[in-house]
Amino acid sequence: MRLLLMSDTHLPKRAKALPEELLEQVPRADVVVHAGDWVDTATLDLLESRARRLIGVYGNNDGPDLRARLPEVAYAELAGLRFGVVHETGAAQGREARCARRFPDLDVLVFGHSHIPWDTAAPGGLRLLNPGSPTDRRRQPHCTYMTAELAAGRLTGVTLHRLPPRR
Template sequence: MRLLLTSDTHLPTRASSLPEDLMAAVDDADTVIHAGDWIDEATLDLLESRSRRLIGVYGNNDGPGLRRRLPEVAYAELEGVRFGVVHETGAADGRERRCAARFPELDVLVFGHSHIPWDTTSGRLRLLNPGSPTDRRRQPFCSFMTLTVADGRLYGVTLHSLPPRR
């Protein structure tokens, strides 16, 4: 199963549309995971219409409409791997320990908020933040992640850098 991870799309405040490379990856994915800060419901509608399966949560910048349609935390078992999705995990210092304590039942936690790509492990919990496809903040590039899940394992976790917006 091919997964695409994204977060912090911030449309239309940070960009007028999602990057073409991201949308091509959406079309190739079996499941798309979005870790919040959509900003507008049109982005949720777009990803719902283009995704085979969409798992998403709301973020701290998402208004009432998105909060009505999305949970704060989402859970899914995909090919034997237990995933959780949440927008905020707090400060980077101590993140692994806090998340392992808060989500002891998970194998993978996908999160957003910082716009900083992250891939670490705490015990058996893997934490993944795909960065942002529209707002690089202090990072050298905008980004998203892809990976494959099969037989209870993750394979080929890849951070994709996006070309600068014009």
């Protein structure tokens, strides 16, 4: 099973559209995950129309229209792994232990908010993934997204993809 992970698209405030490279990945993924801060419903509509399966949550910049359609936290079992998706996890300091306490029944937690790519594991094994942002790099060198593979109850091939600068 192939996953496509993104967050913090902030359209149309940070960019006019999702990068073409990212859009090309949508139909190749079995599951597309968006960890919040969509900002516009058009992006949700677009991903819903193109993805085989979409798992998304709202973020702190998402208004009432998105909050009416998306949960604050989403849960799914994918290929034998228990996934959670949330926008905010708090400060980087102590994140692993804090998330392990908050989500004791998960194997993988996908989050956003910081625009900073993150791939760590908490004591006890909870894997924490933040794909960064494909449209707003903030202080990062690149805009980013992630892909991953799931097979036989294992998460493998987690890859951070760097997008070329926008023209």
